[in-house]
Amino acid sequence: MVRLLAVSGSLRQASSNSILLRAAERLCPEGISITHYEGVGELPHFNPDLLEDPPETIMALRSIIGQADGLLFSCPEYARGIPGAFKNMLDWLVSSEEFPGKPVALFNASPRASHAQAALRLVLDTMSARIIEEASITVNLLSSQLSAEGIITDPVMGPLMGTALDAFKRHLDNQNLLGC
Numbered sequence: 001m002v003r004l005l006a007v008s009g010s011l012r013q014a015s016s017n018s019i020l021l022r023a024a025e026r027l028c029p030e031g032i033s034i035t036h037y038e039g040v041g042e043l044p045h046f047n048p049d050l051l052e053d054p055p056e057t058i059m060a061l062r063s064i065i066g067q068a069d070g071l072l073f074s075c076p077e078y079a080r081g082i083p084g085a086f087k088n089m090l091d092w093l094v095s096s097e098e099f100p101g102k103p104v105a106l107f108n109a110s111p112r113a114s115h116a117q118a119a120l121r122l123v124l125d126t127m128s129a130r131i132i133e134e135a136s137i138t139v140n141l142l143s144s145q146l147s148a149e150g151i152i153t154d155p156v157m158g159p160l161m162g163t164a165l166d167a168f169k170r171h172l173d174n175q176n177l178l179g180c
Contacts, residue, residue, distance in 0.1 A: 002032045002172050005068035009075030009086035011041045016109040016141040017074035023151035027162050046091035058092050066098035069172050074107040077116030100128035105135035105168045110142045135168035
């Protein structure tokens, strides 16, 4: 079973990014399970002085990241960048042993979020993540008010997401066959 960890970069309860990740969970091909990490807003502010003895919430985050075969991120754009809470989470993972080399798929809920996507890619590259391009997609949920069910049944978005998840699974299966 391939285990993905889905993380929304938005703290909004009705976030299109979170809804997109919920739809992805329901569209999972056989052999994939998705768990959602909901603690982004609860993490303490990053402080390098705490890296030697990180807070328990950070140890738990690192453990969850380490157990995942891949990460599925959906991150909004605020003020032309990555939201602070999401960037804070990434900062805590910079020096971790669990994150480097981790396969990541980016699900973007808005074509307008191009600055945040570029910034996120730069940060993830710096952190030695492996962005899986064929599993990364952009859909247009901007002002659509679609639910997860609406996304799944949409004639464009549903198949696009299914194809991306299949590509992510194939990549992870091939990685496991190669012993990477």
